[in-house]
Amino acid sequence: MGEDTAQSPAGAFGSPPAIVVMGVAGCGKSIVGKGLAATLGATFIEGDRLHPPENVARMASGEPLTDTLRAGWLDAIGQQVAASVSSGLSVVATCSALKRGYRDRLRGFCRGIVFLYLEIDPATARRRVANRRGHFMPASLVDSQFAILEAPEADEAALTLDAKRPVADIVAEAAGLLRKP
Structure with a gap:
């Protein structure tokens, strides 16, 4: 893991209407996403809540999702993001968005999406997932991600x-970078 980096083909982001907080399980997508949405005055969409029950059951039993199983979930997130933006709202959503193809699929619903990738090492991610309670994702799936x-x-x-x-530092830096003109 290196230093934090901001990258964009256009340079600065200029208050994008849609931000997707992405990364593997245990990187902090939900807590960072909620904090960022609150800081930016944006609507928050928890991507995990949009998984169909069959996907949740598969993951809970330790089965990683395939591209095919993720497709409908990605579409549900993309549709909610697009509906919010179409209504004039800015939005922060969470989604692992692990592959470029997944991110491209989300961009198909809303071209202006900026991704906030929370980079983490496997050992820290496994430890965090193993220590959280009440979530369907077992630590055994971290390596598959x-x-x-x-x-x-x-x-x-x-x-x-x-x-x-620290979450507060991540949120503050992301908000500062995302607000730049």
Whole structure:
């Protein structure tokens, strides 16, 4: 893990209407997403709540999702993001968005999405997932997420921040970068 980086083909982000907080399980998507939405006065969409029950059951039993199983979930997130933006709202959503193809699918619903990638190492992610309560995702699936992870590339509108930092620091830095003109 390196330093935090901001990357964008256009340079600055200029208050994007849609932000997707992404990364593997345990990186802090939900807590950072909620904090960022509150800081920016945006609507918050918890991507995990949009998983169909069959997907939740599969993951709870330790079965990683395939691209096919993720497709409807990605579409549900993309549709909610697009509906919010169409209504004139800014939105912060959470979604693992582990592959470029997943991010492209979400961008198909809303071109202005900026991704906030919370970068974390496997050991920290496994520890965090193992210690959380009341979530369907077992720590045994963390490695399968790292196996398919494709970090955002330089041509994607994305910020990469170190997920091991304090949540308040991540939210403050992301909000500052996302508000730049």
